Amino acid sequence: MALQEKYKELIDTATAQGVNNLNVREQEGVLYIDGDASGSIKQQLWDTYERLDPNYSSGDLVMNINSIAGVTEGSKLKVTTNSSNLNIRSGPSTDADIVGKAARHEVVTLVSKANDQWWEIKTDDGEAGYSYTQYLTPL
Amino acid sequence: MKNLTMKTTAFLVALVMMAATFTGCKSGPKDDAIKAAVETALLANPHIAGAAVVVEKGVATLSGQVPDDATKADIDKTVAAIPGVKSVVNNIAVVADTPSVAVAATDMLTNAVKDATKDFPTVTATVNDGVITLKGEIQKTNLQKLMMALNALKPKKIDNSQLVIK
Incomplete structure (x- = not known):
């Protein structure tokens, strides 16, 4: 229960913001917070977490807020890499071959979701394959 | 008994598949790529613990633990639908007392x-x-x-x- 006290502000914020499927539980000295929310609520929760533990160095919280759960097939996604092109691969893993690239800020289409880390996408040029969701932002 | 029959059947199917692959031509995704796809699918399921998969000639052999039969059947269906998977040998154990926090293998x-x-x-x-x-x-x-x-x-x-x- 001590961890729920430590991260009370985070849990309260998640509750107040209406995070869907919010699940908070504590096990073996680690607090787990899971749920679905928009990208902006996810950012707000992470900024709150960072305020409570500036470098996330306590190792006592695993927070998985999924901001991409509500994105449907056919949605448009913007490539939001730091600077480079986004690799498009033949399978949902960095072990899979690179079969194409999408430019930074190019808009692509969601074909299907393999999981929360890898989505199958296609570009307007017809290149298709799997890309890492961390670099895709729903429009 | 039913389970045993199913396992035996699955094993025979696997043998036939392997035999067919030995004589047939190579096509479809490679085992490594299939393995990655199956692992991804397993990782996406929060209910499975200690999951592992071996893919040989398109036959995916699964192991691990799930809390109920429905989850096991669900995983079976999901893996069978992955392109390149010819058959599934589902050795996943149903253990009711799975820890409440699912940790990835x-x-x-x-x-x-x-x-x-x-x-x-x-x-x-x-x-x-x-x-x-x-x-x-x-x-x-x-x-x-x-x-x-x-x-x-x-x-x-x-x-x-x-x-x-x-």
Whole structure:
């Protein structure tokens, strides 16, 4: 229960913001917070977490807020890499071959979701394959 | 008894498939690619613990633990639908008393962590028993992005106390 006290502000914020499927539980000295929310609520929760533990160095919280759960097939996604092109691969893993690239800020289409880390996408040029969701932002 | 029959049938199907593949031509995704896809599918399921898969000639043999029969059947269906999977040998055990927090299996978590840290070459990550340990160094501005990605992988814990934040 001590961890729920430590991260009370985070849990309260998640509750107040209406995070869907919010699940908070504590096990073996680690607090787990899971749920679905928009990208902006996810950012707000992470900024709150960072305020409570500036470098996330306590190792006592695993927070998985999924901001991409509500994105449907056919949605448009913007490539939001730091600077480079986004690799498009033949399978949902960095072990899979690179079969194409999408430019930074190019808009692509969601074909299907393999999981929360890898989505199958296609570009307007017809290149298709799997890309890492961390670099895709729903429009 | 029914279960045994199903297993036997699955085994025979697997044998026939293997025989067919030995004589037939190679087509479809390679076993490694299929294995990666199956691991991804298993990783996406929060109810499976200690999951592992071996793919040989398109035959996916699954092991691990799930809390109920419905989840086992569901996994069977999901894996069978993955392109390149010719048949599924489902050796997943149904154990009612699964811990409430589902932690990703180590080798799957290791692969997912490798993907997530790829863009942060100054960071080294190791995975042991569901715990991700980070070492090396990272710019403060990139830390939140890295932590977001790692927190989404269902680890038991993330230890970045040895990571130098610049």
